[in-house]
Amino acid sequence: MNKTAKGPLSRLLAAPHILWSVLFILIPLAFVAFYAFTDNDLHFTLTHISEFFTPKYLGVFLRSVKLAAIATVICLVIGYPAAYFISRTSPNAQKVLVVLIMLPMWTNFIIRTYALSEVLEVINNAIVYLLSLLPESLVPIALDPKPDIVIYNETAVVVGMVYDFLPYMILPIYSVMSKLDYRLVEAAQDLGCNGFGVLRKVVLPLSIPGVLSGITMVFVPSISTFYISNQLGGIFLIGDIIDYYYYNNNHHFAAALSFVLMLILLAGLILMNRFGDDEKEGKR
Amino acid sequence: MKKNNFLANFYMFMVFFFLFAPIVVMILFSFNAGKSTSVFEGFSLTWYAEMISNEAILEAVRNTLLLAVTSSVISTVLGTVAAYGINKMRSPGVRATLMTITQIPMINPEIITGFSFTLLFVFTGTILHFSETFSFWTMLIAHVTFSLPYVMLQIMPKLKQMDKSLPEAAMDLGCNPVQSFFKVELPEIMPGIVTGLIMAFTLSLDDFVISYFTKGSGFTTLPILIYGEVRKSVKPDIYALATVIFVTVLVFLVLFNMLSTDEDAKAKRQQQREKARARRKHAKEAHK
Numbered sequence: 177m178n179k180t181a182k183g184p185l186s187r188l189l190a191a192p193h194i195l196w197s198v199l200f201i202l203i204p205l206a207f208v209a210f211y212a213f214t215d216n217d218l219h220f221t222l223t224h225i226s227e228f229f230t231p232k233y234l235g236v237f238l239r240s241v242k243l244a245a246i247a248t249v250i251c252l253v254i255g256y257p258a259a260y261f262i263s264r265t266s267p268n269a270q271k272v273l274v275v276l277i278m279l280p281m282w283t284n285f286i287i288r289t290y291a292l293s294e295v296l297e298v299i300n301n302a303i304v305y306l307l308s309l310l311p312e313s314l315v316p317i318a319l320d321p322k323p324d325i326v327i328y329n330e331t332a333v334v335v336g337m338v339y340d341f342l343p344y345m346i347l348p349i350y351s352v353m354s355k356l357d358y359r360l361v362e363a364a365q366d367l368g369c370n371g372f373g374v375l376r377k378v379v380l381p382l383s384i385p386g387v388l389s390g391i392t393m394v395f396v397p398s399i400s401t402f403y404i405s406n407q408l409g410g411i412f413l414i415g416d417i418i419d420y421y422y423y424n425n426n427h428h429f430a431a432a433l434s435f436v437l438m439l440i441l442l443a444g445l446i447l448m449n450r451f452g453d454d455e456k457e458g459k460r
Numbered sequence: 461m462k463k464n465n466f467l468a469n470f471y472m473f474m475v476f477f478f479l480f481a482p483i484v485v486m487i488l489f490s491f492n493a494g495k496s497t498s499v500f501e502g503f504s505l506t507w508y509a510e511m512i513s514n515e516a517i518l519e520a521v522r523n524t525l526l527l528a529v530t531s532s533v534i535s536t537v538l539g540t541v542a543a544y545g546i547n548k549m550r551s552p553g554v555r556a557t558l559m560t561i562t563q564i565p566m567i568n569p570e571i572i573t574g575f576s577f578t579l580l581f582v583f584t585g586t587i588l589h590f591s592e593t594f595s596f597w598t599m600l601i602a603h604v605t606f607s608l609p610y611v612m613l614q615i616m617p618k619l620k621q622m623d624k625s626l627p628e629a630a631m632d633l634g635c636n637p638v639q640s641f642f643k644v645e646l647p648e649i650m651p652g653i654v655t656g657l658i659m660a661f662t663l664s665l666d667d668f669v670i671s672y673f674t675k676g677s678g679f680t681t682l683p684i685l686i687y688g689e690v691r692k693s694v695k696p697d698i699y700a701l702a703t704v705i706f707v708t709v710l711v712f713l714v715l716f717n718m719l720s721t722d723e724d725a726k727a728k729r730q731q732q733r734e735k736a737r738a739r740r741k742h743a744k745e746a747h748k
Contacts, residue, residue, distance in 0.1 A: 186637070190545030190558065193538055193608070197561050200605045204576035205564070211579055258475050261468045273472070275713050280479050282709045283486075286668060286686050287702040290694055291482035294489075294498050342479065392567075400569030402669075407690070415571050422575055422673070431579065434572045441569065 208438070211431030224432035233417065233433070240413040243330060243405075244398035247337035248345075251394045252387065254338070255345035259386070260379070262346075263353035270354065277343050277350075285340050286403060292339055293408050296327040333409035337398040344393035352386030353379070388448060396441060483706065490699035497694050507696040508704075517701060520685040524665060527596070527681060531603035532660035538604065539611035540653055544641075546612075547619045559616075565606040574673030577602050581674065594676035602674040603664045610663060611656035618652035619645075 215221045227233065262273045280288060303325050307315050317323050326332055356379065364378045402415030412420075414437060421430035490508070494501030511517055542562075549555050565573045577598070585593030622645065630640040646653075668683035675684055682701075689698050 186548045187545050189541045190549070193542030193545070193562075194558065196538065196605070196608075197558070200577075200580070200601055201561060201564050204573075204580040207579040207583060208572065208576045254475065257471060261472055264468075271717060275717060276476060277479070279706075279710065279713070280483060282662065282666065283483060283706050284666065284668070284683055284686055284702060286683065286690055287486060287698065288482055290690050291486040291699075295482050295485055297498065339478065339482070342475075396567070396569050400571045402571060403687075415569075418571055418575065422578065427579060427582070430575060434575055438568065438572055445567065 205438075208431050208434050211428050212435035213432075215428060224429045225436065227429065228432055228436050236412060236417055237414050237437075239330075239411075240399050240415070243333055243413065244337065244395050247334050247341070247398045248391055248395045250334065250338050251342050251345040252391065255342055255390065256349055256383075256387070259346050259349035259353055259383075262350050263356070274347070274350065277346050281343050289336055289340060289404055289407050292336060293327065293332075296332055296335065296408065300325055300327045327408065328410045330409060330411065333405050333411065333413075336404040336408040337394075337401065340401075340404060341394045341397055344397075345390040348389040348393065349383055349386040352383050356382055388451075392445065392448070399441070400437065486699050487703050487706070490696050490703045492696050495695060497696060497699065507700040511697045511700045511704075514697065516680075516685065517682075517697070520680050520682045523596075523679055524681040524683075527599055527603060528661050528664040531600055531607060531664045532657055534600070535604045535607040535611050535660045536653060536657045539608050539656060540615055540649075542608075543612045543615040543619060544645075547616065559612070562612055563609045566609045570606075570669035571673075573606060574602070574670040577605075577670070578673045592676065592678075594674060596676065596679045598674045598676065599671055599679065599681070602670050603667065606667070606670055607660035607663050610659045611653075614656035614659065615649055615652040618649040622648045 212224060213220055213222065215223070228237070262270055262277075265273065301322075304319060304322055307317075308319055317325075324332075326335070360378050360382070361374055364374045369377060399413075400415045400418075401413065402419040405411050405413040405416055414433065418430050418433050418437075421427070421433070489497045489500065491503050491505070492500055493504035493506065546555055546558050549558075581593050581598050584590075626644050626648065627637075627640045630644040631637065635643060666683065668687060671681055671684055672687065675681075680688075682705075686698060686701075689695075
């Protein structure tokens with residue numbers, strides 16, 4: 177009885193939040209769509225959207241997809257064993273290691289990226305110096321003027337993405353693995369699995385949810401970054417283009433770029449969730 | 461087995477080396493006597509002194525803290541109330557839709573969330589003929605919006621775990637719904653609220669992208685100031701600032717961890733005491 181009397185009133189408590197979400201989440205996104213399809217006089221136009229699909233911008237977009245995908249794969253390859261090793265240490269060690277993984281995330285990413293560019297510069301100089309010691313016939317590239325091997329190119333951008341977003345891969349995978357029932361591993365061993373079999377048949381399938389959220393958490397910020405690419409690579413990715421047109425007050429084109437990017441990411445996310453659900457179904 | 465351990469340790473060492481190398485460089489060069497961030501000319505504290513006397517940096521620190529405190533408190537209050545209301549809703553479909561909408565800023569690229577705010581504020585500003593649309597208030601709205609899902613995701617599970625009969629018992633014993641909320645339900649979900657508040661606070665402190673799209677000319681936060689400095693040329697005073705922030709975060713994390721391990725230890729001791737008591741009781745009964 178109490179419940180029915182209390183119900184409608186307490187449900188009203190969600191009202192301010194609903195109003196807030198409509199005003200500051202849904203309406204702004206509606207503005208992105210509206211600006212994407214209008215010109216400066218707010219008349220309907222498809223010019224901006226179709227400009228996205230010209231070779232110039234499509235090329236930038238594909239380059240962003242490529243670099244973000246490479247960075248995500250590298251993060252997964254480095255992060256998965258790291259998460260596994262952390263989850264296998266003692267509870268106290270786990271605590272310390274997780275804090276150490278999170279610590280860089282609390283240092284401003286612009287400063288970290290800038291410092292990384294200094295480190296890459298030093299590494300670049302070191303590589304060039306080592307190459308100069310070799311006989312000339314063995315060196316595949318010209319050393320004068322000084323070549324950029326790990327800085328101001330796509331390699332540097334990928335290194336930057338991996339550096340900035342690696343914790344976002346390690347933490348979700350770790351959180352799934354730390355809850356993994358170790359008796360399952362023992363059962364698999366009792367039933368004759370070797371180390372690799374345990375990993376492939378028990379640990380890997382159970383950690384899929386963590387892997388999927390890790391992939392999203394690395395890929396989305398990587399593909400839309402607008403500082404890393406410029407500072408480390410001196411190149412323009414899709415985020416830099418959006419920033420450029422935002423900065424130069426061409427809001428309609430920036431909106432068109434954002435709109436298409438958002439739709440593509442949304443489609444990818446839905447596809448991936450399907451895949452995740454299928455995995456779960458298969459396991460049952 | 462031993463060889464395996466060695467490989468694992470070496471692997472973790474390499475991962476941490478990669479994650480911390482730039483931070484070590486940052487800390488090292490914050491003590492540089494010279495003006496460069498790549499050539500070390502000797503140890504000095506000049507840049508720390510410079511930083512403390514730099515009015516722009518100090519103001520940015522104050523602004524950042526003001527924004528982080530207000531936005532985290534507002535998003536925590538709004539998020540707690542909303543989580544409570546949504547949890548009371550009967551239709552799972554409505555509940556799921558509301559949570560999905562709330563989580564949009566968490567999933568969407570930050571650059572799009574930020575830019576969508578720009579469009580909203582520019583449009584509203586033009587219609588209402590504001591001379592200066594972007595200010596503390598636009599940043600506050602943006603920060604509350606992107607912190608809300610994190611706060612609600614901390615509180616929702618606690619509300620679901622809570623025993624439904626607790627508030628009913630409170631009301632049977634004469635509490636009105638408001639009293640029952642403050643005396644019974646609120647303490648139950650408090651851990652979630654605290655974690656949510658801390659998360660909202662740190663997210664706001666560190667946010668650059670969304671702040672960049674909603675900033676006003678008169679209100680600069682630390683990440684915005686740092687971005688401006690980095691675009692010109694970095695002097696070690698920015699490194700000194702980042703080092704101070706790094707050490708502060710480190711100290712807080714260590715303290716926080718020590719407190720929580722203390723609690724764990726307390727809980728363990730409590731458990732042991734109870735076990736011992738039960739054992740004594742058992743022994744007594746056996747003796748009889």
